[in-house]
Amino acid sequence: MENIPSCVSLTFLACVVATFGFIYFAIQHAGGRGSNVPIFFTTLCAIWVFVVSLLSIQGFFQDYHAWPPRLMVGLAILLALLILLMSLSGVRRFIAEMPITTLTYIHIIRVPVEIVLWWLFINGVVSEVMTFEGVNYDILSGISAPFAGLFLVGMKSKSRIAAIIWNLLALGLLINIVVRAIMATPYFYNPVQFDVPNLAVFYFPYILLPLFVVPGVLFCHVASLYKLIFITEDTED
Template sequence: MEDIPNYVAATFIAIVIAVLGFIYYAVNTATPGKKNLTSSLVVTILVGWIFFVCVQTFNGYFTNLSGIPRLPMFVGLTIVSIIILFIWPRTRAILMEMPITTLHYIHIVRVPVEMVLWWLAVSRAIPMDMTFEGSNLDIISGISAPFAAVFMVGSRSKSRIGATIWNLIALALLYNIVKTAIGYMPYYFTPTGGEVANLGVFYFPYVLLPTFIVPAVLFSHLVSLYQLIFKKDQPQF
C-alpha cells in the first residue's frame, strides 16, 4: 500500500466528505424547524462510525484474516442499520421527506470512486476486474446520475417510471461490483500467477468504501425507490 500515490487517498477522503455533505443536506431538508439538531446528530453518528472503523483499521483488525470474516461483518452492521431506519416509524417519516433530487445527485461520487479503484488496480492493491476495465460498469451510474436527477426527478421533467427503472439498473450495477469485490477478498480468493486479491479495502482510507460509501449509495437508492413507490402526494410525478 506504500506505493499508492498520496493523491489517491486524498481523492477518496474528499469523496467521503462529499457523501457526508449530501447526507447532511438531505436530512436537514427533511427536518425543517428542527434547528439542524437531527441532521447534526446524524452526521455526528456517521463521523463516529467512520472514526471507529478507522481506529480498527489502524489497529490491524481487518487484516487479521483468521476466524470470522471481519470486514463483511462490519458491512453487515451497516445493512442492519439501514433496515432499522425503514422499520422505525419516526425515521421512516424522515426518509419520506428527503429531497429525491439530492438522493440522485449523490451518485455522482461513483465516478471518482471508479477512478480511485482504477488507481488502486494500477498499484496492484485490487484486481483490475474490479474496475471499468474489467467487469465493473458502475461508472455508468455516476455518469448518468445528474441526468436522472434533472430529467427524471428534478424541476425540468418528471418520470416516476423512468426514475424507478434507473434506480433498479444502478442497483444492479452496484450489486455486480459488490459481488465481484467479495469474490476477490482474501477470505475466498487465492491469487495465482499474476493475479491479485482485493486487499486495498482492508486499509485506510479505502476501508470506508465497503463500510460507508457503498452503504450510503445503497441507502440512497432504497430511499429513492421507497418514495417513488409509496409517496403518492408528489404532484411532480
C-alpha cells in the same frame, strides 16, 4: 499500501466527504429548522468513521484469518441497521421528506470512486475485474446521475417509472461490484477468477469504501425507491 500515490487517497477522502455532505443535506432538509436529527446524524457518522478508521490504522481488519471475518461483520452491522431503520414508520416518514434530487445527485461520486479503483488496480492492490476495464460498470451510474437528477426527478421534468428503472439498474450495478469485491477479498479469493486479491479495502482510507461510501449510496437508492414507489406527491420536496 505505502506505494500508493497520495493523490489517490486524497481523491478518495474527497469522495467520503462528498458522500457525507449529500446525505447530511438530505437529512437537514427533511428535518427542517430546529431539528436535532442532523446533529445526531453528524455525531453518529463521525464516531463510526473515526472508529473504523482507527481500527483499520491499527491493523484490525488485516487479520484475514479471524472468525468471523471482521470486514464482513462491519458490513452486516450496517446492513442490519439499514433494515432496522426502514422497518420504523417514523424513519420512513422522515425519508419521505428528503429531497429525491439530492438522493439522486449523490451517485455522481461513483465516477471518482471508479477512477480511484482503477488507480488502485494500476498499483496492484485490487483486481482488474473490479474496474471499468473489467466487469465493473458502476461508473455508468455516476455518469448518468446528473441526467437522472435533471430529467427524471427534477423540478421541471419528472418520470416516476423511468426514475424507478434507473434506480433499479444502478442498484444492480452496485450489487454486481459489491459481490465481486467480496469474492476477491482474501476470505474467498480464487486466483482463477481474480488476478490479485482485493487488499486495498482493508486499509485506511479505503476501508471507508465498504463501510461508509457503499452503504451511503445503498441507503440513497433504497430511500429513492421508497419515495418513488410509496410516496405519491407530484411536486419535488
